[in-house]
Amino acid sequence: MTRLREREWRLSPQRRVVAEVLVGEHVHLTAEQVHDLARDRLPEISRATVYNTLNELVALGEVGVVDIVDGAKRYDPNTAEAHDHLVCETCHTIRDVPRAGTRPTVPKRVRDGFLVTGVDVVYRGVCPDCARRHRAGRKR
Amino acid sequence: MTRLREREWRLSPQRRVVAEVLVGEHVHLTAEQVHDLARDRLPEISRATVYNTLNELVALGEVGVVDIVDGAKRYDPNTAEAHDHLVCETCHTIRDVPRAGTRPTVPKRVRDGFLVTGVDVVYRGVCPDCARRHRAGRKR
DNA sequence: TTTACTGCAAACCGTTTGCAGTTCC
């Protein structure tokens, strides 16, 4: 992540911190979460700079945007391998799902001149934690 | 659409108009578009009422929400048969895609206690009109 | 008559933008 950028980018403390916050597996932070985490390391960083930096990282292809739940975009540093998402309808956490087997396709009759360039698959459900909490709730 | 509702709902001119606007095939209107069309028939109808009514129709299961492009939710009256969506990245129009063949599933290892209740598939690409316009643009 | 719905306007949330000041190269 760091390497590539040094060739394209003016490196500022703010940008470094935003990039660092996004390192990891199964990371799908909202802009606000990124801002909070970034402020832990660099208290003066502004919301505008976080948004600007996130948009630049997206434009550079360094992070992806996941916009499948509750209004707020999530930023996903895993652009290396294509993957789908499994989202909990209750707590809105997201789990990455590696792609396996055949991908769904649009039947020829329906496609009809439409150039299809990609497919997004989103699985929805209830995560183990929320399922447990829900069971506990009923019992009480 | 009308029938079911009469058992659940207080029927007002505003609500009737919103419901009527949403009748049809391949209908994926934004709230604002619904408001505009509704005003053609009932000029005094307010934005708030349109939003309230749309939310009620969604809660009743009479219409679905499609939230896959450019910030604004689309309202989809086709809840009878499950279908996927094909969206043009350029003009943001949406085409319904009937489901055929097998649906993608989450590998057991990844699922791991997560209860999966649904899968959304979104195909992205360029519609014939936009592709044509794009070609014309290059030629010029 | 009563309860539920409407319209208005203000509030809201996530995000973007204009601008003056600052920093990186």
Place this chain on the structure above:
DNA sequence: GGAACTGCAAACGGTTTGCAGTAAA
């Protein structure tokens, strides 16, 4: 030194909400 970046605050687009008034049953 100059272009590029930052922070602030205001503006934005889509959506929701509080409230006083109105209308469906």
